Amino acid sequence: MTAIPVLGAQRDTTCPYCGVGCGVSMHREEDGWRATGLAQHPANFGRLCVKGSALGETLGLQERLLSPEIDGCRVDWDRALDTVAARLREAMQTHGPESVAFYVSGQLLTEDYYVANKLMKGFIGAANIDTNSRLCMSSAVAAHKKIFGADAVPGCYQDLALADLVILTGSNMAWTHPVVYQRLVAAKQARPAMKVVVIDPRETATCDLADLHLPLAAGTDGFLFTGLLAWCARQGLLDQAYIDAHTRGFAECLAAAAQACPDLASTAQQCGLPLETLRTFFAWFAESPRTVTVFSQGINQSDTGVDKACAIIHCHLATGRIGKPGAAPFSITGQPNAMGGREVGGLANQLAAHMGFEACARVARFWRTDRIARSPGFKAVDLFRAVGEGRIKVVWIMATNPVVSMPEADLVRAALAHCPTVIVSDCVADTDTLRLAHIRLPAAAWGEKDGTVTNSERRISRQRPFLPLPGEARPDWWIISEVARRMGFEAAFPYQSPAQIFREHAALSGYENDGRRAFDISALAQLTDQQYEQLLPVQWPLSGKGPFRPGASGTERLFADGHFFSPDGRAHCTPVTPRRPMARTTAEWPLLLNSGRLRDQWHTMTRTGRAARLLSHVSEPYIAVHPADLATAGVDDGELVQVESPLGQCLVAARASNEQTPGEVFMPIHWNDCFASAARVDALVAAICDEESGQPAFKQTPVRLQRYAARWQARVITAEPVQTPDSQYYWCRVPDGALVRWRMAGSRAVTLDWLKARCPTITDWAEMVDAARGHFRLLGYRHGRPVCFAALAPSLVTLDEDWLVQQLRASAPADALQLMAGQPGGARDTSPVVCSCHQVREAALEDAVRNGCHDVAALGQCTRAGTGCGSCLPEIKTLLARVRTGTPEEIAQC
């Protein structure tokens, strides 16, 4: 266990957010921990995004799960572990090993992942372990395996800076991978001739950098890249020597492409793009041997995700643009350790260490087990369906929140509600999934965890603990190992440290490998505990031949030599016939719903939802809609709408957005039942999966909008418990330190007493009543101190919430009348925060522009906006353009 850190302590670790895998240095300061970018880490070279910078604000122990619980009662670890082991054993004995399942996560460290996978596939003897990487990565995995013979990303981040053409498809990199995006921005600034093409139906923040934006029809990327391949062939741009020497099946692949996309016009029509735009894009591709194509969820989360990924890779193979500096297809992952999970075999259709079930005899030998699983288990969607059908008796969910993140989320919730035993390991005390758990196990959180993660460029980095384990929290590997021992597998789970597990994992990767498997880190199998502790970021593969040199950086690029990991050493091209998404709009369901991430949030907000700074960018769930579609639905900007699909409904605010293509709408994925009444976008999404990868199509769901006739809107700010109204009302919770800002709305009239009843612990109320207008304000006291502010009115009233929060927190708050006025006596800026790092607001920026700051640099100098992580720069540019194109009178007035 880590000792309590002293002031001034410093610890280098890895950021737990996205797949970029940035190095972070944590410093102990007077008022807590501060995160800074680790200058020597090759993923970020000292940069951090706003989420990473706010890591120090997410470490508090409030809302942490700190002791094991069974059926809501605290128990000790012995009792909890015995119970988990007994339930697993009982189900295995009564219903067979297929009756238990693990659902794990890219938030686990490689060591945790390895132990979970080993227990399930090696000793329980079934393969019903799948990971939430299924939801974000599995189409890329399938394409990699199919074509390269191994799930290996060919390139590295450096390639983005070396390329002449960077294609970003299905990736809003400015928000989802801000640090890689900033590296790209810097590269383009240094070398303006470099071209960036963004392929996205939405005009996202990433388009800010684009020389060309292709707003293609949703889900038609397959046509675009198949069309590109066919066009290259027609133009004689193929690298025939490379194709002949290193690929197999290319002719069939090309024939299928030529048939599907016979000419430029048909491709343009399929993609809904102007012919000229397409021609420009193709021409740029033709003239840029150094091309990197970055693809992410927009490609993967599709019912033809594997085909799309293949189509992209084919274009690179056909032109020999792979494994060379500045040339590669590049799948970028969402989670910090999605790659680590793939490496240990965390997906149900892999076995271990990049080996499939054909290698079960070998793995059984290595693990010394006679119980090894011999065939794939349930992939995520099927796994929860099996839970719903009663075929799974015990499900153990680790470090993830499937009730929010899975498609058909309401069905997942219903399935778990009926499952005889639901075990959840998590570090927080309340998630939608934890609410359904019979057994809750307190896991270590980032900051306490010790192990390794692998980022999108195959780079293994250490996550090092800098905080002691709080309460009864334990690392996941410890919990799983303890359960395994109590199930009678003590010989195979003797682990005392993550280093011990890592060495075994590394040894397995090299076991009977002989260069046939890409994933080989056996060079690390002999690390001493100290070498493991000090391990510097390293890219796999690292051959086991010869001793490991500490500080070795590993392999930057794969396939440069034209050698692939298929049995014949060639890349296997497979014919792709693109098709449109299965989901279609109809008169009844006229809008196509896309979903994705926001700049300052992460997953289901269990971590980022605790940092007030991160909620200041966007604090409420919403649906972005083109103004024309809003008009059709008879909804005003900002009004609440019911978003319905055949599967479920959400209740969120509508936001008019010119960045949306008419007919297409967008909702962020983050909100859940702990944060809002009905904003789980995945409750709307049908589980239509790619047949091959089992990855669900999250990006296209036909929906309709209906105005929610809110009769009142309310704001409540308090640290006291709040009884949320039922789902016929709208509510949303915005934590701000110990306080929470609540927003509520309803379509039925409520009384003052109803509002008071939201805060049942408060008995001393002061009240404002305008009965005729239906406007109420409340101030709740505890021991004479104001502890709750509430306002309810037919329409939103003007309040300076930031100031109110400040006052409720202050040791000497303003008097009650001033609090009820909802703002301080002097003038203040309450416009939205644009720069989260430095908390610079829109109005301040507008003023600065009017006062002569005419570019981003000047604005940065004057207001500090955009000088932190830089992820607000696209918004700042939009603001600059907007303010500067004001009417002449306006400008004259300034």
Place this chain on the structure above:
Amino acid sequence: MNTQRPHLVVVGNGMAATRLLEELLALAPTRYQITVFSAEQAPGYNRVLLSPVLGGEKDESSIVTHDEAWYRDRGIHLVAGDPVCAIDRRRRQVTSRSGLCVPYHRLVLATGSLPRRLQCAGADAQGITTFRDLRDTRALIQASTRSRAAVVIGGGFLGIEAAEALHRRGVAVTLLHTGAWLLNRQLDREAGNLLHDELQRRGVQVCLQSRTASFEEDHRRQVRAVRLQDGHRLKADLVVQAIGITPDTRLARAAGLHCEQGVLTDDTLQTYDPAIYAVGECVQHRQRTFGLVAPLYEQARVCAAHLAEQGHRRYCYRDSATRLKVSGVAMFSAGDIQGDSDLYWRDASARVYRRLWLQGDRLRGVVLYGDTSGAAWFEQRLGEDVSGCRDSLLFGDRLPEQAA
């Protein structure tokens, strides 16, 4: 002194009279030769502050506004302690009690008002007094030193102030009020109850809906109890009547000036005799008589302008706000406390209360209790269309100016 100047005589030296002099001197310092008759010996003082004097929070000297030097320095002839007892309008001269006879070119009546008294059995007993002027105040202070139980009749401003002040002097006080709550013309029931609770908390007994039937006196004709119409009997060796005022029209009536409730004036404060003006509590203007200081000051301003022959002003009644002069009790009332809708803020633990009444979109009445810091803001908005700021109206005084 230039005897060629026209002679102005002012009858009365209360707050309306002294304000008139100030206004007039500001406009036309040398126009008139001025004589002021005062019934009281004391020079000009602020009557509004008699309650704090009674309560011992202020001394007499601190409420003096115009001492003898003030008149002397301005060449005004002050005749103190010698009231005018007759006006000869034909000869345009006044005669004082001492027989002083002074001619006038212009005469201003500022005779003020008389406190109302109950006309019931025992009303003449010793120890039953009013609370009107410095003399009353001195008498009450003296009586308080030996009084064991006092009754104050009238739960209006003056009665409340008197009761609280006597209580401060250590007298056991009961306040009787005929209304259902205190200050029922200025406050709504809730604010009235808050005030009631505050007085009770301080130790003043308050009896609502109590009508006096008679007074009992002892063999020395000293009052010893108050009998109520409901049969209750309250011991009292000191009774203060604070049940309102009547304009003092005695002199005007005797001179044949047209009077009803008060001396009738037009919008220039001129009476039926063009040489005679009237200001203050003795006036009746457009069916209205006066008891608050703000309209008196406005009358003084208008009247002075006419006397200075800069007669462009017209007196026009404006609702004025009222405050209670009881230390530690902040209370404010303005406008009409009724309307077709209302808004309130009730903070029981802080004992702060606000209520606003609207008629349509216009602000019609305001009551502030416990915290009157917004009084000026609300008073300024009386009668205005407030529909645009209704949501923040109750706390409008606390908003930044541009937002309000």
